[in-house]
Amino acid sequence: PRWCKLGEAVTVTATNFCPPNYDLPSDDGGWCNPPRPHFDMAQPAWEKIGVYRAGIIPVVYQRFLSSIYSHLNYIYDPSASSSRLQQLMVLTPDRRVPCVRRGGVRFTINGHDYFQLVLLTNVATIGSIKTMDVKGSESPDWMPMARNWGANWHSLAYLTGQRLSFRVTNDDGQTLTFTNVVPSGWKFGQTFASNVQFK
Numbered sequence: 476p477r478w479c480k481l482g483e484a485v486t487v488t489a490t491n492f493c494p495p496n497y498d499l500p501s502d503d504g505g506w507c508n509p510p511r512p513h514f515d516m517a518q519p520a521w522e523k524i525g526v527y528r529a530g531i532i533p534v535v536y537q538r539f540l541s542s543i544y545s546h547l548n549y550i551y552d553p554s555a556s557s558s559r560l561q562q563l564m565v566l567t568p569d570r571r572v573p574c575v576r577r578g579g580v581r582f583t584i585n586g587h588d589y590f591q592l593v594l595l596t597n598v599a600t601i602g603s604i605k606t607m608d609v610k611g612s613e614s615p616d617w618m619p620m621a622r623n624w625g626a627n628w629h630s631l632a633y634l635t636g637q638r639l640s641f642r643v644t645n646d647d648g649q650t651l652t653f654t655n656v657v658p659s660g661w662k663f664g665q666t667f668a669s670n671v672q673f674k
Contacts, residue, residue, distance in 0.1 A: 476613055477526065478507045478525055478526050478527070478529035479525055480523070480524055480525065486625075487493070490631065493608045493664070495507045495508045495509065496508065502667050504583045512643065513660060521576070531649065533640075535643045544610070561621075562628075575599065576597045576598065576599040576672060577597075577667055578597060578668060578670075578672070579597070579645070579669035579670045580595060580596075580597055580598055580599075580651070580653065580668075580669050580671060580672060580673070580674050581595070581597045581643065581666055581667065581668045581669070581670050582595060582639075582653070582656060582657060582666065582667050582669070583596065583664075583665070583666040584639075584657065584661060584662075584663055584664070584665055584666075584667075585663055585664060586608060586629065586663060587663065589631055589632070590630075590631060590635055591609070591629060591630045591634055592623060592627050592628075592629045593607070593609070593627065593628050593641070594625075594626055594627050594630070594668075595607075595626045595643070596626065597668075597672075598626070598645070598673060599646065599672050599673045599674070600649070600673040600674065601645050601647045602645075602671070603645060604626065604628070604643055604644070604645055605645060605646045605648075606619070606643075606644045606648070607619075607620045607622075607628045607642070607643050607644070608620060608641065608642040608643075609630050609632070609634065609639060609640070609641055609642075610625045610639070610640045610641075610642070610658065611632070611634040611637035611638070611639060612638035612639075613637050613639045613642075613657070614632070614634075614637070617642055618630060618632055636659055636660065636661075637651075637657065637659060638655045638657060638658055638659045639655070639657035639661070640652065640653060640655055640656065640657075641653045641656060645673055649673055649674075651671055651672075651673060652671075653669045653671055656669045656671075
């Protein structure tokens with residue numbers, strides 16, 4: 476009980492793509508290793524429901540095939556290995572809670588010359604991405620990107636110095652094109668906001 480804030484709730488978008496570390500076991504370590512699900516939360520969201528220094532709280536949750544997000548609530552589970560309060564993600568199968576965002580989708584470019592790691596943020600509606608393609612200003616064709624982890628997608632092409640466009644399809648099947656959203660001369664670590672958003 477001392478690790479959780481009773482009666483508090485927070486709405487989060489759960490991507491559940493924490494990068495695994497196969498050098499650690501999946502029982503007492505390797506929090507991101509299969510078959511153990513793991514939800515990383517931003518510190519402000521975490522501190523609404525838990526005490527920061529607690530670090531990790533076991534989670535009991537239900538998953539539905541459709542992307543549905545609701546509030547996190549707490550229950551006490553005396554059969555769990557920990558005596559702490561357990562987190563329960565309550566998901567309602569007949570109701571979707573859309574992600575409401577202001578402004579357009581944002582793209583943060585990390586990596587190095589032959590490895591662009593692009594983080595998508597501020598994604599509205601369903602909030603999850605199915606596919607993503609990139610095209611540099613010197614490239615004639617779209618190049619598929621691969622999901623790296625979470626909302627991070629990567630490309631192994633050399634695109635440094637080029638204007639970048641992205642074609643993004645969400646899990647609902649809506650595709651948006653972000654033409655030249657990243658200007659030439661960009662640097663790794665920069666974030667670029669579009670004026671386009673999923674509806």
